[in-house]
Amino acid sequence: MELVEVKTTAEKGRGLFARQPIKAGTVLFEESPLVSSQFCWNATYGYLACEYCLRPLETAECNVRRLASDFAIDLPYPECCPVQEQLERHTRCADCGTLYCSQACLSDALERYHKGLCLGANKDNASHPVNALIDFWKKTHYPPETSSILLIIKIIGMFKQIPDVQSKFDDFVSQAVNEDLEIFHKMLGKDFANQIEQLYALLVNAFEPTAHERLQWLTLSGFRSLLALIGTNGQGIGTSSFADWVRNVSELELQDKQRETVDALIDGLYTKLDDVVGSFLNNEGSALYSLQSKVNHSCAPNAECQFPHSNNVLALTTVQDIAAGEEICISYLDECALERSRHSRQKMLRENYLFQCQCEKCESQVNDPDETSEDEDDEEEMDDDSD
Numbered sequence: 553m554e555l556v557e558v559k560t561t562a563e564k565g566r567g568l569f570a571r572q573p574i575k576a577g578t579v580l581f582e583e584s585p586l587v588s589s590q591f592c593w594n595a596t597y598g599y600l601a602c603e604y605c606l607r608p609l610e611t612a613e614c615n616v617r618r619l620a621s622d623f624a625i626d627l628p629y630p631e632c633c634p635v636q637e638q639l640e641r642h643t644r645c646a647d648c649g650t651l652y653c654s655q656a657c658l659s660d661a662l663e664r665y666h667k668g669l670c671l672g673a674n675k676d677n678a679s680h681p682v683n684a685l686i687d688f689w690k691k692t693h694y695p696p697e698t699s700s701i702l703l704i705i706k707i708i709g710m711f712k713q714i715p716d717v718q719s720k721f722d723d724f725v726s727q728a729v730n731e732d733l734e735i736f737h738k739m740l741g742k743d744f745a746n747q748i749e750q751l752y753a754l755l756v757n758a759f760e761p762t763a764h765e766r767l768q769w770l771t772l773s774g775f776r777s778l779l780a781l782i783g784t785n786g787q788g789i790g791t792s793s794f795a796d797w798v799r800n801v802s803e804l805e806l807q808d809k810q811r812e813t814v815d816a817l818i819d820g821l822y823t824k825l826d827d828v829v830g831s832f833l834n835n836e837g838s839a840l841y842s843l844q845s846k847v848n849h850s851c852a853p854n855a856e857c858q859f860p861h862s863n864n865v866l867a868l869t870t871v872q873d874i875a876a877g878e879e880i881c882i883s884y885l886d887e888c889a890l891e892r893s894r895h896s897r898q899k900m901l902r903e904n905y906l907f908q909c910q911c912e913k914c915e916s917q918v919n920d921p922d923e924t925s926e927d928e929d930d931e932e933e934m935d936d937d938s939d
């Protein structure tokens with residue numbers, strides 16, 4: 553934290569500011585999440601990640617074979633796959649069999665939420681109330697998911713197990729209750745936004761909040777606030793052993809011919825993966841980070857979130873030189889969206905995050921006409937149709 557500090561401004565609330573000049577490429581801080589989880593559908597489709605830290609659990613070769621549905625693929629340089637040497641550390645919950653990358657992750661999970669949540673022999677019992685809840689979520693929330701009922705279930709587990717956890721969640725910014733509905737619409741889809749009561753009824757059936765002293769906040773309106781908190785502060789995570797292997801191979805010192813051969817192999821594999829799974833390459837999930845969630849959005853960001861350890865540990869890294877006192881901002885929008893007009897960017901931020909962007913780029917374009925290009929109009933129509 554010595555490089556940065558949290559300060560409050562009238563326009564954007566809390567934000568992160570540089571205490572001193574900082575060079576591009578500097579890691580400002582690394583942070584483990586308060587809670588993280590893989591998305592439901594990702595896990596169902598066999599994307600194998602540690603239940604606690606999302607570290608990939610299959611070797612790069614197994615990963616690429618499974619994703620490409622081609623079991624003849626052989627990856628050279630197996631030493632570039634970090635999972636290979638970790639395989640013997642993998643361990644399971646003795647009661648339900650859930651897989652973890654290490655004893656440390658299993659112990660942390662048990663200590664934080666899993667002791668009270670473990671379904672034991674009922675793990676695959678479809679009629680168990682927790683599985684009915686997960687199933688309802690999946691049926692009403694198809695990929696690409698942006699949040700997960702698994703994250704909510706873990707949060708409930710944490711409230712049951714960790715005495716002072718409430719203050720940690722209170723520290724996240726949340727929206728006014730009358731704005732919640734809009735964010736539900738974007739988080740959960742148009743059809744589902746009206747079914748929060750149904751989801752809540754299943755949740756009550758699974759966890760009986762009135763019977764637990766520490767779950768008294770979990771009323772219908774408390775549940776809506778929790779959804780809004782996750783929608784506003786959730787950070788996406790993606791881990792992939794194949795991507796780790798590619799990165800490590802790119803750092804090898806190879807002769808020109810070897811480099812050419814392996815680059816051609818990698819290009820071919822990515823083309824194949826693109827045909828079979830499209831953009832669904834990673835073990836995807838989302839998480840809540842106490843400090844990173846204080847970082848505001850800019851349409852011209854000077855920092856980005858990275859996951860350098862192939863798990864849920866986030867590194868906030870500068871992408872430009874930063875002056876002392878300057879605000880550190882990330883982009884909540886993807887690269888493609890950042891290229892769009894001020895009007896389109898503001899619309900996306902309003903609809904997905906419920907705020908009027910006041911970043912320098914938007915302020916400098918304030919006199920641009922409120923128009924979108926024909927391409928953007930088409931895309932917006934498609935977005936609206938798919939909501």
Ligand SMILES: C[S@@+](CC[C@H](N)C(=O)[O-])C[C@H]1O[C@@H](n2cnc3c(N)ncnc32)[C@H](O)[C@@H]1O
Nearest residue numbers: 564565566725845846847848849907909910911
């Ligand atoms: C993840 S939080 C960021 C930290 C937040 N400012 C706080 O006080 O904790 C996201 C919220 O910050 C505010 N925010 C972030 N970027 C902004 C921007 N560019 N312009 C205006 N408000 C912004 C919005 O209220 C948004 O819902």
